[in-house]
Amino acid sequence: MTVMAPRLFMIHGSHPCITVELALQRKGIEHRSVELLPPFHAPVARLLFGVRTVPAIRLDSGEKITGSRAILRKLDELQPDPPLLPADAEQRARVLTAEQWGDETFQPVARTILWPALSQRADAIPSYQRGSRLPGLPAPVIKLLAPGITATEQKLNSTDFATAQQAVRDLPAQLDHIDQLIADGVLGGDEPNAADLQIAPTLRLLMTIGDVRPLIEGRPCAAWARKVAPEPAGAVPPGVYAST
Numbered sequence: 001m002t003v004m005a006p007r008l009f010m011i012h013g014s015h016p017c018i019t020v021e022l023a024l025q026r027k028g029i030e031h032r033s034v035e036l037l038p039p040f041h042a043p044v045a046r047l048l049f050g051v052r053t054v055p056a057i058r059l060d061s062g063e064k065i066t067g068s069r070a071i072l073r074k075l076d077e078l079q080p081d082p083p084l085l086p087a088d089a090e091q092r093a094r095v096l097t098a099e100q101w102g103d104e105t106f107q108p109v110a111r112t113i114l115w116p117a118l119s120q121r122a123d124a125i126p127s128y129q130r131g132s133r134l135p136g137l138p139a140p141v142i143k144l145l146a147p148g149i150t151a152t153e154q155k156l157n158s159t160d161f162a163t164a165q166q167a168v169r170d171l172p173a174q175l176d177h178i179d180q181l182i183a184d185g186v187l188g189g190d191e192p193n194a195a196d197l198q199i200a201p202t203l204r205l206l207m208t209i210g211d212v213r214p215l216i217e218g219r220p221c222a223a224w225a226r227k228v229a230p231e232p233a234g235a236v237p238p239g240v241y242a243s244t
């Protein structure tokens with residue numbers, strides 16, 4: 001049943017935007033996507049929503065909601081079936097805690113590691129635009145713009161090569177945490193919950209980075225992420241963080 005026709009403002013390949021898309025799909029809510037091109041998304045998002053980041057949605061009523069977790073809460077309110085949170089209070093609290101960790105702690109890890117990798121491998125940038133509705137820029141133009149774009153994004157995301165190397169070293173402990181959440185039944189149930197939808201797209205984005213994928217493959221979380229979230233566009237060849 002369609003209870004509204006929200007407009008989703010998104011950036012192609014953005015992991016929290018995929019979280020919202022998966023939630024909309026699960027609930028069978030038809031929507032329109034408005035794709036923004038970074039870094040030009042910032043003035044548009046600020047003007048329309050008063051924030052710089054996406055995902056953001058505008059409902060038919062004109063109501064605006066920003067941030068993946070707030071959007072999922074709103075979708076559950078508007079269309080309760082299927083629910084994204086368990087009915088049992090204890091289990092619900094566990095899912096909400098995992099979802100918060102996924103948003104605040106784990107989501108930034110992908111940006112921290114990916115942007116310095118793309119600054120080394122500008123030739124990989126077009127692969128992340130595959131499937132975008134926006135016209136692709138010719139390779140020589142991307143090559144010309146890449147240093148500026150990757151430097152801006154590294155600044156926006158408080159990262160650089162050394163920070164990314166440290167994040168790669170810290171990743172196995174975070175993967176242990178996800179594997180534990182799966183073992184505890186917080187993630188990986190028959191029906192994906194809000195924490196599944198929040199964390200799996202980040203993991204899938206990390207799996208596009210050649211030096212990072214081997215740290216994930218073979219773990220329970222690799223199979224789980226493949227089940228929950230689609231394969232995103234993009235690939236950075238191995239060798240960037242080889243000595244990390």
Ligand SMILES: N[C@@H](CCC(=O)N[C@@H](CS)C(=O)NCC(=O)O)C(=O)O
Binds near residue numbers: 014017038053054067
């Ligand atoms: N944790 C927030 C953050 C969203 C976020 O940072 N989105 C990125 C795309 S993955 C963004 O809009 N970046 C652009 C920028 O920082 O200007 C959420 O889940 O909604």
